[in-house]
Amino acid sequence: MKEPVQKERILEAARKRFAHFGSAKTTLTEIADDLSLSKQALHHYFPDKQSIIRAVTTQLLEQYMEALEAALAQSSSVFAALMALVDVRNRFGRPNHLFFAQLESDGQWFNRDARAMLLGMARRERRLLEGRLAQGIASGELRLEDPRATARIVLETLTAIGRTARNCPPDETLFETRERQQRELVTLIYNGLGKETWKH
Amino acid sequence: MKEPVQKERILEAARKRFAHFGSAKTTLTEIADDLSLSKQALHHYFPDKQSIIRAVTTQLLEQYMEALEAALAQSSSVFAALMALVDVRNRFGRPNHLFFAQLESDGQWFNRDARAMLLGMARRERRLLEGRLAQGIASGELRLEDPRATARIVLETLTAIGRTARNCPPDETLFETRERQQRELVTLIYNGLGKETWKH
DNA sequence: CTTTGACTTTTAAAACAAAAAAGTCAGACA
DNA sequence: TGTCTGACTTTTTTGTTTTAAAAGTCAAAG
Numbered sequence: 143m144k145e146p147v148q149k150e151r152i153l154e155a156a157r158k159r160f161a162h163f164g165s166a167k168t169t170l171t172e173i174a175d176d177l178s179l180s181k182q183a184l185h186h187y188f189p190d191k192q193s194i195i196r197a198v199t200t201q202l203l204e205q206y207m208e209a210l211e212a213a214l215a216q217s218s219s220v221f222a223a224l225m226a227l228v229d230v231r232n233r234f235g236r237p238n239h240l241f242f243a244q245l246e247s248d249g250q251w252f253n254r255d256a257r258a259m260l261l262g263m264a265r266r267e268r269r270l271l272e273g274r275l276a277q278g279i280a281s282g283e284l285r286l287e288d289p290r291a292t293a294r295i296v297l298e299t300l301t302a303i304g305r306t307a308r309n310c311p312p313d314e315t316l317f318e319t320r321e322r323q324q325r326e327l328v329t330l331i332y333n334g335l336g337k338e339t340w341k342h
Numbered sequence: 343m344k345e346p347v348q349k350e351r352i353l354e355a356a357r358k359r360f361a362h363f364g365s366a367k368t369t370l371t372e373i374a375d376d377l378s379l380s381k382q383a384l385h386h387y388f389p390d391k392q393s394i395i396r397a398v399t400t401q402l403l404e405q406y407m408e409a410l411e412a413a414l415a416q417s418s419s420v421f422a423a424l425m426a427l428v429d430v431r432n433r434f435g436r437p438n439h440l441f442f443a444q445l446e447s448d449g450q451w452f453n454r455d456a457r458a459m460l461l462g463m464a465r466r467e468r469r470l471l472e473g474r475l476a477q478g479i480a481s482g483e484l485r486l487e488d489p490r491a492t493a494r495i496v497l498e499t500l501t502a503i504g505r506t507a508r509n510c511p512p513d514e515t516l517f518e519t520r521e522r523q524q525r526e527l528v529t530l531i532y533n534g535l536g537k538e539t540w541k542h
Numbered sequence: 543c544t545t546t547g548a549c550t551t552t553t554a555a556a557a558c559a560a561a562a563a564a565g566t567c568a569g570a571c572a
Numbered sequence: 573t574g575t576c577t578g579a580c581t582t583t584t585t586t587g588t589t590t591t592a593a594a595a596g597t598c599a600a601a602g
Binding site for chain 1: 420475478484486491492495496498499502503505506523526527530531532533534535
Binding site: 543544545546547548549550551552553554555556557558559560561562563564565566567568569570571572 | 573581589590591596599601
């Protein structure tokens with residue numbers, strides 16, 4: 143074999159195209175051309191386009207989880223952890239927003255696995271945050287009854303904010319606005335309405 | 343004139359149809375038929391369809407503002423005010439979700455005024471909530487630095503949650519889920535992470 | 543084991559025709 | 573004069589057909 147990790151090269155090329163144009167607007171021929179191959183070569187490593195999308199998705203989500211886990215682990219306070227959550231989410235979501243938007247949309251195929259993948263990811267994400275909240279409770283930083291429910295509502299809300307206006311134009315301002323909104327919300331939640339407001 | 347307030351009757355008929363099918367899927371002929379009129383009669387009172395939509399929108403938003411104002415005024419605590427906010431929002435949004443979704447979407451015409459109207463409404467809504475928060479600060483219930491920013495972020499977030507999955511099927515479960523989510527969020531914000539959780 | 547050329551099938555896009563709805567106007571009727 | 577309708581034109585939406593493109597298959601070559 144010429145290349146020891148041809149599969150990896152294909153996945154890398156696909157990942158780049160998916161990030162820029164989304165999986166729907168990327169053809170197998172384009173991916174193959176990027177590698178100076180014919181599309182039949184791709185079929186030798188992946189049975190169909192769907193399996194390529196799935197592989198790229200798995201890879202991305204796995205990287206996200208690792209980054210989140212690391213960020214939460216080294217956060218010195220729950221507040222820092224929440225801010226890191228927002229940061230890592232946007233660091234991964236922004237360059238791939240087109241890709242993820244298509245995964246969630248009612249696109250033709252896929253979507254069987256996509257739903258399941260994203261759901262499983264949401265679960266792992268929730269467990270991580272729940273764990274960090276529990277740590278905050280143990281350390282006396284927080285007084286919370288139900289860290290699980292709290293983690294769930296925080297993540298659901300951040301997702302809702304991130305979903306707004308997921309239309310075509312990749313407006314950079316929009317991303318900035320959303321991230322700022324998320325940071326403000328997290329700050330508000332951390333402080334609540336009855337305490338002194340946290341100072342920047 | 344046969345009817346003293348023919349314009350009102352037309353608006354009422356339009357409002358009903360818009361609520362059920364949205365303004366895009368409602369024809370002037372249908373509205374006219376409901377009143378046993380020809381569509382030309384409608385044109386005598388309203389120059390075009392857009393003006394009917396605008397009139398209905400204005401009416402609905404005005405009713406919403408009055409309901410919200412009343413609810414906030416008679417709320418005994420800020421927490422009750424926030425819950426009332428969620429309640430009134432959904433009480434108005436649910437029956438007309440199709441209508442409002444179309445207003446916000448990139449539909450063919452309209453949308454010039456629609457944006458402005460919704461923006462103005464968001465402003466008035468924010469002022470009301472801000473006032474109620476300031477009242478809470480004055481009464482000693484809250485300690486907040488910036489009630490304006492807080493009102494803004496709360497409303498933006500509630501809107502974001504209400505916008506999720508605004509697709510076709512008027513699934514009743516979805517509305518329940520969203521409203522529950524909004525209540526949980528408001529509770530979380532009120533209490534913050536550092537205090538004892540509020541008991542139901 | 544990889545890769546490709548030639549092929550079939552499926553899916554998405556473009557073009558076009560048909561239907562429906564919006565909007566106009568002169569005039570009827572009380 | 574205020575209210576409404578019939579007959580009409582223009583615009584928009586919808587449905588159908590055609591066309592192009594992409595997905596997927598297979599035998600065979602290096």
